[in-house]
Amino acid sequence: MIARPTIRRLSGHVIDLIAAGEVIERPAAALKELLENAIDSGADRIEIALLAGGTGRIEVVDNGCGMTPDELLLAVERHCTSKLIDDTLVQIKTLGFRGEALPSIGASARLRLTSRTPHADTAWLLAVDGGIITPPVPTAGVPGTRAVVEDLFFATPARRKFLKSPRVEAGHAESTVRRLALAAPHCAFLLRMDDRVVLDLPVQTPLSRAQAILNETDALHPLDEQRQELHLTGFLAGPACTRSTATGQFFLVNDRPVSDPVLKTAIRIAYRPLIEPGRQPVVALHLRMPMEALDVNVHPAKTELRFADEAAVRSLVIGALQRGLGRGAGGGGQRISLQRARPAIHYPPPESHPPVTPVSPVPQRVQGGFADTGETFAPAARRLEPPVAAPSVSGQSYPLGAAVAQVLDTYIIAVAEDGDLVLVDQHAAHERLTHERLLGQFGAGRIRAQRLLLPEVVDLPSRQADQLLLHREMLSTLGLEIETFGGGSILLRTMPDLLQGSDPSTLLRDLAEELFDDPDLTPGDASAVERRMDAAIARMACHGSIRAGRRLNADEMSALLRQMEQTPRAATCSHGRPTWLKLSRTELERLFGRIR
Template sequence: MTTARPKLRRLSHHVIDLIAAGEVVERPAAALKELVENAIDSGANRLNVALLGGGTQRIEVSDNGCGMTPDDLLLAVERHCTSKLNDEALILISTLGFRGEALPSIGASARLSLISRTPDSDTAWQIRVEGGVITPPAPVAGPVGTRAIVEDIFFATPARRKFLKSPRVESNHAEAVMRRLALAAPHCAICFTLDERTIFDLPPQKPLERAQAILGETDALCEIDETRNDMRLTGFICGPACTRATAAGQFLLVNNRPVTDPVLRTAIRVAYRPVIEPGRQPVVALHLRLPFDRLDVNVHPAKTELRFADEADVRALMIGGLQRALGHGAGQGGQKIRFSPSRSNIRYPARDSAPEDALPSATPERPLAGARMGPRPDLPQGGFAEQFAGFTPSARQIASPNAPPVAPPAADHPLGAPVAQVLDTYIIAVAEDGNLILVDQHAAHERLTHERLLAQHAEGRIRAQRLLLPEVVDLTAGQAHALLTHAGALGELGLEVEAFGGSSVLLRTMPALLQGGDGAALLRDLAEELAEDPDLTPGDSGAFERRLDAIVSRMACHGSIRAGRRLQPEEMSALLRQMEQTPRAGTCSHGRPTWLKLSRTELEKLFGRIR
């Protein structure tokens, strides 16, 4: 039996328009994006955007741009007609739009009305397109600029309409689009309303002010400005203490174009991975500028995905720039609060500067509930002298309630002066501006130890100390094999191990920075991690190197001050001063915050003084 040969036929223009419309306008937020991009490209500096039903009922975008003549309106709703593309090689594309598809696609699937007036015209003109059917322009009243109204979206494509989500979900997508576009055009005043509820009403702003308004983080933004091979990365990022559950707080621009490019998002994730908790997402507003000939924006009709001529170069700029911005000591970068309340009335009793070996050993002591003020003569001195050699803290300490008052700590000590230790775990300090600082002593010291271990490893080898009595550690056969397989690499980390019969191993040395730590517990944890990591194979030094940060993190955790360890004022001060000088000290090795700041405003809210 012969199957009938299918017959080729030419699709009608109406079907072609509907197919194309499905690519360009996949939901109301996509139509909104195209209309607002047109408004920005028109040179407008004021936009009013209003949606009903998440855009499923009505989308209205008004601008004060250059406007269009009747002939322009007729061409604007015809496919592949545009005033923005002067380079037929599709290289020098400086506008948000350029394909000439948006308005015809919207008109093919919805009821579109355009009202526009040029500055030299006595009247405005209106054109209508409903399901692809065009009504010629007619004169109407209207101000200079363009007003676009979209109603009953997808009425001409019922198959697409039934897949729309609830108005609330569509509203969320529309709001996300508007926030990205508002960030791309800080020079524009933008008023955005949803169901007659104002979401934001922004005047023309500086980039920092617009970023603060869009991100909602007015106090935690750190500026970034990096260059590499004719590329420039600018913008603002939040420190590792400010994260969100999703990537909704990541706003990316490339040559002023809002994008959701996977290359850039991966670079952000890699840069933040060592300093935030797993599963959390950083908050950033970044703008990448690069030559037009090193970028292809004609990848998808939505124009949110890109192709870079050199992805590796872009990733290097992003990761390196972000890591340098995150490499500040505690109290700088994303942790810095710009709010400046009046000076606190707290006075600091005088005391000599803390000694260089002020930090305590890692041996935990019995926890003591409550807060503890002043010195503790029953506690031992020193213990971490090598780790903090060459550092001289200068903040004033509390000595006794009767000591004479002195001025608050200097402004270059953003973590302030310690005044107490609570629950033998948390340090309370007061900053120069009167803000209250809370420090988790174990998390903070863990990061300091982590960075010192990495620095020694970068110099060639972590300094080790031979144990007076080598420790025998009993493991499973698989764990012992994994540990001994990487004995050479572990030796470079200061852990000298060797077989000791059966599934036991002998630990001969420990890193000097971890003096006093539990070597057997550390070795068991490392053996378990190495045995369960499928990417680590015998002889694969590269895979072990990629795991280096996590391995050093585990070592730092075992060698740090524990929660419940009582500290003297000198020890607390030395810890704060070193945090201010150590990269990435805003979070511990596991991504948890090492310190928190409560401003006067936040304290007054807690006590109900203000709302």
């Protein structure tokens, strides 16, 4: 028979080791706790030195308020803190508050704390080795606190086996410093790794700190919106500035760096119509809200939280980002990176060169297309129908400048007002214009359609045809009226006005793939349909846009630039690719070797 187990009380040492495993899982976690203590101490300068990514040594020096000998002893005792003003765990205004960080580090490593208050005659040194405390002794030291951690996890060898290489651990540590540095622009940060300076940040404005942390100098746009007691500020990069991972996304809630699924989801939804699948936007957001409206005491690491009203937070973030992104092409573009844009120049035969016609930056009056030239466009490259006539010239700004040429029958060359060179992809730009018009009509209730003189018969695989017919009511709101024609054939009776001239069969096949590869999509499921609607409209916009290879005249090029400046989200096409790029004089001179 198996002996009956008995319940026993764990020793204080074992309790400390268990708790340490929750708080300190890798060097970056220990560094995070030390940095939070330094920021909470009122420091305006923090220096960090790491060896082997923190696996060898972690040192954090601050010029904060310091600690007395008695406070040093309490600081390494579990659940002792100076940061809670009451016992409700609601009014938490500091980064730390649980009183677990230093005891956890001391339980699993060798910890040395040297601290001195501003008016003390001497500093005091306290040592903790695997939970064993050596009382404070006088020592030399300047006001502030110096924390040194060595032999991390020597007391918990099982945890040490799971450490990654020093290079990987260094990456996590640097990310930790960057997150906290973003949260405290009032504080200078110096980070050394193996005697190499990695970060040297002075006291900065929030914008300068965001630019330094995100490695973006001129692509960030400010954000400031308030809804009742929720206040969202921060900076966002345009949709043409993306990364392959989410390392360029930073979230603060009441000055606390967090990793929250609600905020991540909101950002993904806001950027989804604008960026390529698999790419990640670049943002730094700070949400301020009443302390009573969230719970930060969710996990010992304090990076997770719960919102009392997740829907309100999600709605504010999505709406604010969409409004921030909803600017015309004049609201910011993408400069060419010289490291990835050494152009290979190809010269086509002279007879294939399009005419180079100087164009005034003053827009032409647009009527039936880009400009009223009387020229007939080829199918799938019909003339654009602008919503209004072009604006008057007085006091008007034209950031994309004057179109001067078209090259390869695909790219428009323009000179901006500041003299910079602007390159426009005509298909990508027109695709965005068409997309926004389709969205506007859809938002008004229904996309305007025109009945075909001869209905088009489109043959599809039976599964796709059945799905299209199953959702014919939804398709009718997109301007596509269909009915069965037997077997896998579909009879198309109407096409959206903006897509006249497009190939109906290709359009329906693409829509079948775009809309109905979602197994959860069922008739009447509004949320599921909404998930795919913008993607479907984006696919329709692509079919209704002028193509690369279509030669434009001077008036058409100029009209395209003017409409881009007036159209929301015109910096990228419907698939997230840039519609225009800019080269400054400095960048041109560097390309030609005039400067270095």
